[in-house]
Amino acid sequence: MSVWRLAATKRWIGILGFTLAFAVACVGLGQWQFDRRASAQAAIALLDNNYAIPTASLSEVVETVDDYDASEKWRSVRIIGVYNPEVLYVRTRSGAGGIGFEQLSMLTQSDGTVFVVNRGWVPANGDNSAPAETPSPPAGLVIVTAHLIPGEQQILGRDAPAGQIATIHLATIDELTDGPLFRGWYGRVDTESVSADTGTPWERPVLSEGPHLSYALQWYVFAAMGFFGYGWALRKEHRGDVVPTPRLRKRRSDEDIEDEALDAR
Numbered sequence: 001m002s003v004w005r006l007a008a009t010k011r012w013i014g015i016l017g018f019t020l021a022f023a024v025a026c027v028g029l030g031q032w033q034f035d036r037r038a039s040a041q042a043a044i045a046l047l048d049n050n051y052a053i054p055t056a057s058l059s060e061v062v063e064t065v066d067d068y069d070a071s072e073k074w075r076s077v078r079i080i081g082v083y084n085p086e087v088l089y090v091r092t093r094s095g096a097g098g099i100g101f102e103q104l105s106m107l108t109q110s111d112g113t114v115f116v117v118n119r120g121w122v123p124a125n126g127d128n129s130a131p132a133e134t135p136s137p138p139a140g141l142v143i144v145t146a147h148l149i150p151g152e153q154q155i156l157g158r159d160a161p162a163g164q165i166a167t168i169h170l171a172t173i174d175e176l177t178d179g180p181l182f183r184g185w186y187g188r189v190d191t192e193s194v195s196a197d198t199g200t201p202w203e204r205p206v207l208s209e210g211p212h213l214s215y216a217l218q219w220y221v222f223a224a225m226g227f228f229g230y231g232w233a234l235r236k237e238h239r240g241d242v243v244p245t246p247r248l249r250k251r252r253s254d255e256d257i258e259d260e261a262l263d264a265r
Contacts, residue, residue, distance in 0.1 A: 003238045012234060019230040023223040030219035037212035044207045050074035051204060055145050058115065062148070065113055068184030072148055077187065079117070079144045081109040083137035087119075088173065089164045092128070095121035095200055099128055103199055104168065104186070105137040106177055107144060114179045116170065116186035117146055120199025130164075135197035142194045146187025147202070 006012060055076040062072070084106040093102045100123040107115045122133045151170035158166040165172065174181040188202040 006238050007234055019226045022226045026219045026223035030216045033212045033216035037209055040209040047074050047207055062185055065180045065182045073150060075148045076145055077148060079107055079115050081107040082141055083107055089131055090168055091160050091164050091166055093121060097123045100124045101131040108179055112179045114177050114181040116173060117144055118186055118188045120201055122199040138192060138194035138196035142192055144192050145190045147190060148185045149188055150185060
């Protein structure tokens with residue numbers, strides 16, 4: 001029997017079908033990794049581009065409290081207003097010293113709108129129930145420059161005590177403020193015109209595209225290896241190096257033997 005006739009047998013057609021399905025799955029996973037790499041590269045390009053744009057007033061970048069354009073992330077904006085003396089703390093945030101809190105201060109502008117400013121990370125106390133340090137925002141009129149960050153999703157079932165919040169969910173924070181609050185963006189503080197103690201200052205993030213390229217190439221290699229293994233096994237059986245294991249006959253039960261005996265009578 002030629003190798004082609006062997007490949008056309010029912011058993012080897014089934015093996016080929018399995019090999020094709022395996023290859024399709026590998027190619028799909030490889031493409032998924034390519035898509036993730038493209039998303040990471042787009043995030044890096046957005047960071048590099050928007051960090052290079054000069055600071056603009058908040059109203060020039062975000063026209064209304066409901067305005068949101070994802071392409072504005074990381075833009076540097078200037079906000080002029082007065083801080084609310086009360087500070088809202090975001091729980092369970094990682095920082096240079098481990099687990100701590102991020103401090104949110106509400107900055108009220110002259111038109112009454114409120115913008116949330118994240119004034120950095122502070123360490124937690126011994127049982128992580130409250131911040132160990134509580135620096136107050138500066139009093140009076142202040143000019144703040146900050147980088148725009150989109151609000152976070154609410155985590156259902158996770159609550160926090162008074163004065164704290166589980167995530168920077170701006171719609172929830174809006175319910176705690178008097179004036180209309182910007183619900184698409186908050187800002188990571190860069191500078192303040194009035195000197196005051198704050199948490200660990202924010203630094204420009206370092207983004208990486210990760211190992212997605214190598215993972216993608218590995219999945220394509222796995223797909224090729226599947227066809228190589230199919231051809232190798234087919235060739236080996238054709239040469240007689242491997243004898244396919246015969247299918248075992250199903251063992252007859254006692255009931256089957258008795259039924260055959262009754263039928264014979």
